[in-house]
Amino acid sequence: MAAPLVRIEGLTVAFDGAPAVRGVDLAVHPGEAVGIVGESGSGKSVTWLAALRLLPAKAAVAGRVLLDGRDLLALPLPEVEAVRGGRIGMIFQDPASALNPVLRIRRQLGEVLARHRGLSGAAIAAEARRLLDLVGIPDAARRLDSYPHEMSGGQNQRVMIAMAIAGQPDLLVADEPTTALDVTIQAQILDLLAALRRELGMALVLISHDLGVVAETCDRVAVMYAGRVVEMGPAEPLFDAPRHPYTRGLLDALPTLDAAERLVAIPGVVPDPRAMPPGCAFAPRCAHAAPVCLGAEPALRATLPGRWSACARPDLDLAAPPPRPPATPAPAAEAVA
Amino acid sequence: MLRYLAVRAFRAAVTIALVVTFAFVVLRMSGDPAILIMGPEVPPEALAAFRRAWGLDQPIWVQYVRYFGAILNGDLGMSMRDNRPAIEMVAERIPATLALTVPALVLKLAVGIPLGVWAALHQGTGFDRAVMVAAVFGFAIPSFVLALVLVLVFSVDLGWLPSGGQGTVAHMILPVLTLGLGGAAALARFTRSAMLEVLGRPYIRTASAKGLPWAAVVRGHALPNAAIPTVTLVGFLVGSLIAGAVVVESVFSWPGVGRMLVVAVASRDLAIVQCILLLVAATMVTSNLVVDVLYGVLDPRLRHGARAAA
Ligand SMILES: Nc1ncnc2c1ncn2[C@@H]1O[C@H](COP(=O)(O)OP(=O)(O)OP(=O)(O)O)[C@@H](O)[C@H]1O
Numbered sequence: 312m313a314a315p316l317v318r319i320e321g322l323t324v325a326f327d328g329a330p331a332v333r334g335v336d337l338a339v340h341p342g343e344a345v346g347i348v349g350e351s352g353s354g355k356s357v358t359w360l361a362a363l364r365l366l367p368a369k370a371a372v373a374g375r376v377l378l379d380g381r382d383l384l385a386l387p388l389p390e391v392e393a394v395r396g397g398r399i400g401m402i403f404q405d406p407a408s409a410l411n412p413v414l415r416i417r418r419q420l421g422e423v424l425a426r427h428r429g430l431s432g433a434a435i436a437a438e439a440r441r442l443l444d445l446v447g448i449p450d451a452a453r454r455l456d457s458y459p460h461e462m463s464g465g466q467n468q469r470v471m472i473a474m475a476i477a478g479q480p481d482l483l484v485a486d487e488p489t490t491a492l493d494v495t496i497q498a499q500i501l502d503l504l505a506a507l508r509r510e511l512g513m514a515l516v517l518i519s520h521d522l523g524v525v526a527e528t529c530d531r532v533a534v535m536y537a538g539r540v541v542e543m544g545p546a547e548p549l550f551d552a553p554r555h556p557y558t559r560g561l562l563d564a565l566p567t568l569d570a571a572e573r574l575v576a577i578p579g580v581v582p583d584p585r586a587m588p589p590g591c592a593f594a595p596r597c598a599h600a601a602p603v604c605l606g607a608e609p610a611l612r613a614t615l616p617g618r619w620s621a622c623a624r625p626d627l628d629l630a631a632p633p634p635r636p637p638a639t640p641a642p643a644a645e646a647v648a
Numbered sequence: 649m650l651r652y653l654a655v656r657a658f659r660a661a662v663t664i665a666l667v668v669t670f671a672f673v674v675l676r677m678s679g680d681p682a683i684l685i686m687g688p689e690v691p692p693e694a695l696a697a698f699r700r701a702w703g704l705d706q707p708i709w710v711q712y713v714r715y716f717g718a719i720l721n722g723d724l725g726m727s728m729r730d731n732r733p734a735i736e737m738v739a740e741r742i743p744a745t746l747a748l749t750v751p752a753l754v755l756k757l758a759v760g761i762p763l764g765v766w767a768a769l770h771q772g773t774g775f776d777r778a779v780m781v782a783a784v785f786g787f788a789i790p791s792f793v794l795a796l797v798l799v800l801v802f803s804v805d806l807g808w809l810p811s812g813g814q815g816t817v818a819h820m821i822l823p824v825l826t827l828g829l830g831g832a833a834a835l836a837r838f839t840r841s842a843m844l845e846v847l848g849r850p851y852i853r854t855a856s857a858k859g860l861p862w863a864a865v866v867r868g869h870a871l872p873n874a875a876i877p878t879v880t881l882v883g884f885l886v887g888s889l890i891a892g893a894v895v896v897e898s899v900f901s902w903p904g905v906g907r908m909l910v911v912a913v914a915s916r917d918l919a920i921v922q923c924i925l926l927l928v929a930a931t932m933v934t935s936n937l938v939v940d941v942l943y944g945v946l947d948p949r950l951r952h953g954a955r956a957a958a
């Protein structure tokens with residue numbers, strides 16, 4: 312395989328002593344789309360914010376984030392600032408609050424063009440119009456003079472995308488870009504991201520709770536749990552035949568069209584980062600937990616070619632859903648589809 | 649925007665009318681100006697004549713209607729003591745007051761805002777904590793206490809500066825410091841929290857994620873947004889240019905509007921008191937109006953008639 316564009320090695324992040332990311336290794340290759348999935352609080356956002364050094368100073372970050380052989384975590388800040396928006400663009404969940412409410416779109420978009428493309432004056436206006444066209448905002452010339460509150464959530468997210476690609480990055484990190492939007496708009500934004508990736512040949516990291524979206528959009532998937540990657544591999548085989556019980560659990564929690572089949576939420580909750588269980592962090596919630604799971608925390612190991620899993624019992628048969636929870640239903644553990 | 653301004657202007661006028669009415673009621677209800685001005689030993693006939701001359705013998709509502717009507721005609725009445733137009737006497741004192749409050753305002757802005765911004769940008773550092781402790785002190789100490797402390801140190805102990813009176817720049821230093829330090833503390837605290845609030849917003853992270861250097865993020869995205877709430881407090885400080893020096897003028901025997909107000913209240917010189925209160929209300933209300941306009945300029949979300957909760 313070609314050399315990766317970005318390689319995260321042994322990334323750890325802690326907030327006031329509470330670990331949020333506990334040793335993530337992840338590579339993104341040129342042009343590929345990588346999905347990051349996992350429950351809330353599993354460290355998906357923090358991983359990529361840390362990679363771009365966008366976390367507040369109280370976050371203790373260690374490890375390496377290599378781009379062209381340079382470690383972003385060790386570079387002087389001005390060089391990292393040149394990477395942000397220039398080599399790696401990022402968009403966030405809620406476009407309404409991610410745009411500055413008191414500045415016109417022209418200014419917010421123009422800043423990037425001045426910063427990374429060295430444009431000025433009329434060239435900025437022309438390129439800004441082109442970008443708004445590219446992301447599908449009608450009447451681009453007029454929209455440049457709008458403020459964020461004058462546009463819909465979907466349009467604001469398109470503006471965010473235009474800003475993120477304005478510096479012609481090689482990688483776009485989209486952190487739940489559709490969570491705050493209406494369902495119909497979600498599909499449009501995802502289509503836009505996929506189309507832009509094809510046209511511009513950039514890599515995409517798509518952080519999402521939505522396994523369906525990731526399965527559709529991404530080539531490879533990393534499943535995160537409690538600050539670690541627990542399974543990684545090409546999207547289709549990973550979702551068809553997961554190797555880690557947590558991935559299996561996420562899939563079983565997906566609503567299905569078959570109303571007769573009951574939805575099985577993963578029992579229990581994500582562990583408190585200050586009180587991690589011994590051994591595998593997922594063991595307390597795992598239907599397959601065995602004594603071996605309580606020993607050392609299992610490392611991410613190759614199972615099949617291109618597939619990685621961090622399960623202490625790599626030979627489990629996960630083709631079928633796990634045994635049902637006890638007959639007396641625990642309300643937290645079961646929900647009706 | 650115009651409609652919005654018209655509503656605001658109307659409200660301003662109502663505010664002033666209420667202040668005028670309130671002043672009228674309180675002053676007429678508390679003590680007899682005739683006795684206070686003429687003295688208790690004056691014969692009853694003289695008191696009656698005084699009351700008749702100033703219309704104090706009329707029923708209170710007649711007095712009120714006359715008084716209000718006169719104000720609407722631009723007539724603020726005559727001083728009962730000096731028999732001169734009140735407005736003229738008050739106007740003579742305004743320059744002396746502004747000579748203290750304007751430099752004090754400059755001091756507040758020049759010290760308070762940069763300290764607040766700097767503290768927010770270095771939150772949690774020793775500098776930040778020092779500024780906050782100083783701000784709490786500066787804010788909590790009443791101005792007459794601060795004035796006395798300054799006098800004790802710089803006039804009595806060190807003998808560097810006069811403790812009262814006027815004439816030279818040296819006379820202005822202690823009153824201006826007394827006025828300015830408290831306001832600077834309040835402004836530093838307010839600016840700091842406005843900045844911190846803005847720095848925590850997602851659009852700041854977006855600006856960083858675009859690759860802007862931190863200085864450009866602060867200049868282009870944090871300061872303009874933090875200015876919006878800060879304008880309110882600055883407007884209030886500007887609004888108190890006339891009224892804010894009552895205590896300090898008294899402590900330093902400074903012949904401004906504030907001391908005139910204290911003297912006039914004590915002697916029930918009705919026209920003077922009412923004239924000063926009207927002036928104070930008018931400056932407050934005007935600066936509030938200006939703040940409202942500035943809000944519209946600074947925050948595009950307010951520009952379209954619809955106004956978010958203040
Ligand atoms: N600024 C912060 N200060 C303190 N703790 C933080 C901060 N940001 C994140 N965390 C903690 O780090 C952990 C991982 O958070 P992260 O935002 O990466 O989760 P996530 O996987 O993106 O979840 P979500 O799907 O809800 O976005 C959480 O426990 C969170 O509470």
Ligand SMILES: [Mg+2]
Pocket residue numbers: 355356357486
């Ligand atoms: Mg997140």
